[in-house]
Amino acid sequence: MTQPAWIYARFSSMEQSKGHSLERQLTEGRALIERMGWEHSPNRELADEGKSAYTGGNRSEGSLLFDFEQKAREGLFHNGAVLAVENLDRLTRQGYEQAVDLLRLLTTNGVTVATWHDNQIYEAGKRIDMMKVMSIILKAELAREESEKKSIRIRASWSKKIEDAQNGDKRAMTKTLxxxxxxxxxxxxxxxxxxxxxxxxxxxxxxxxxxxxxxxxxxxxxxxxxxxxxxxxxxxxxxxxxxxxxxxxxxxxxxxxxxxxxxxxxxxxxxxxxxxxxxxxxxxxxxxxxxxxQLRAQRSSWGGQATKTMNNLMSGLAKCATCGGNMYFESQQKAGRTTGHKSRLDGRPLTYLAKTDRSYYRCNSARRGHTCTNKTRIRYEMLEGAILDCMFDLAMKDTTFKPSDAEAKLNLSIGEIQRSITLKQDQIKQGSDNLLEFFSKSLAQRVAQLEAGLEADEAQLATLTKQLEIERGALRPEEDSSLLLAARNALNSEDKEDRYLARVQTHQSLTRLIDQMYCNSRGETNITLNNSDVQIHIAPDGRTSLLVHEGPDGEREWNPDHEAAE
Missing domain, CATH: 3.90.1750.20 (Putative Large Serine Recombinase; Chain B, Domain 2)
Structure with missing residues (x-):
């Protein structure tokens, strides 16, 4: 019976993909299989591109050699198989222990390993003789030492290039850009x-x-x-x-x-x-x-059919005032679609062409029969119209929104972290100087703790600095107001693409302008705005009223009608 043969080919860096290493290995492997009379198939050609045998990347999860090893362990090759490879160092360059262990793993599980560069065959189920073992050890150690030296040279070269770049050298480090x-x-x-x-x-x-x-x-x-x-x-x-x-x-x-x-x-x-x-x-x-x-963070919660059409402009904003959970967007009919129902008089099936959209907001927890008792449904089209009319009106008033205080808060946090870093650096220097004069185990532990704390502070500083950069690039409330007004006319455009883009832009602006939005069991909706003293109250029939409540020190006294708190 002809044995099925696999070819394993590999190269370490993606730079080598520009050459002919992979095709050369596959061509030579096919020639060996044909010469030996084994069974060849393109489906059994395994190529790990950009996987290092020195670091073990080619044997890590996600590589093709890893999958082949797993199949061998599971006994899938007990009926016989061949793995053809240029050299054993294509499989591993981590030293003789790894080379011998891998070879024994394969041969004891039905896999014959054949190397065409030195014409060696390690037959499945047979003991590897001493001379071959010695040859494997010698070749594996030479390959490991060669890779070790190459790795040291490359690390030193890269460290020098990075140091030069920090000092203003703008030359490209590699051909791959x-x-x-x-x-x-x-x-x-x-x-x-x-x-x-x-x-x-x-x-x-x-x-x-x-x-x-x-x-x-x-x-x-x-x-x-x-x-x-x-x-x-x-x-x-x-x-x-x-x-x-x-x-x-x-x-x-x-x-x-x-x-x-x-x-x-x-x-x-x-x-x-x-x-x-x-x-x-x-x-x-x-x-x-x-x-x-900022938009990517904002869109991270997008998903489902509603966001493909952006029918729900308050997606991710509307919450249940009773349980705090999300309000579910439920579409019952779409304008222009044929809808069927039964006659109330005699039960005959009837059909009609829907003239308007009909959708509702419901508490998702109550809808699923979970713990929430808020079973009220709020007509979505009425709510959207009321919110947009109100927001368009506010957008035309220059004094509605205040400048965002997020940037000021981030600057304050960055200042605190920088002070903490300076303090820890001084304490580490003092502790290190003291350790030079006399050694103390507790002092050494304290210095180590300070160094760990300093590392954590520096990581947090980097995070806050990036957040500050994003905040500085974010749209200001007055810019979002302008975008709302610009998109107003296109929200109901007959052009599907124009309508979708306008609704996406409106949704993005509303997400930045609205701080909280709660729907209660009386069918009312209460909205607080970011950086504004204005709150919007929408009655069950869609009538809107604006509330402006400030405390003696400028703090907000009004909170959404959160029934759980009551």
């Missing part, structure tokens, strides 16, 4: 590819205008915008939402460079904790980038 940059081969300086930078800004502008990632992907692919994927295999796959996500969140568009590293056997890269500003040419303004980040 951000997709919108190119490198001068003589000076190694980077410059912008104008047409690609224009596409990046177009993606940002589309997202800010209300477009979702799937729409942007479709638009780019329909107009045949060339993909920026690296490698012949990926070139024809077009744009995808995962890549757009990277573009919309990568601070490199602002010119920032954050060196990353991948710890041994780790699946993902981690930051080195260094940020170098103005290293790359900047292609997106800070205001545009921060506005996108």
């Amino acid at each position: 951000l997709a919108w940059l190119k490198r001068d081969d003589e000076t190694l300086l980077m410059s912008v590819i104008p047409e690609r930078a224009a596409v990046v800004n177009e993606i940002y502008d589309w997202y800010i205008s209300g477009r979702g990632l799937p729409w942007i992907v479709q638009r780019l692919n329909v107009r045949k915008e060339p993909s920026w994927a690296i490698g012949a295999r990926n070139k024809g796959q077009g744009w995808n939402t995962a890549y757009l996500h990277k573009i919309l969140t990568n601070r490199a568009v602002l010119g920032e460079f954050e060196p990353m590293s991948r710890p041994r056997a780790a699946l993902h890269e981690v930051t080195k904790g260094i940020v170098i500003p103005d290293y790359f040419p900047k292609i997106v303004s800070a205001e545009k980038f921060n506005q996108v980040q």
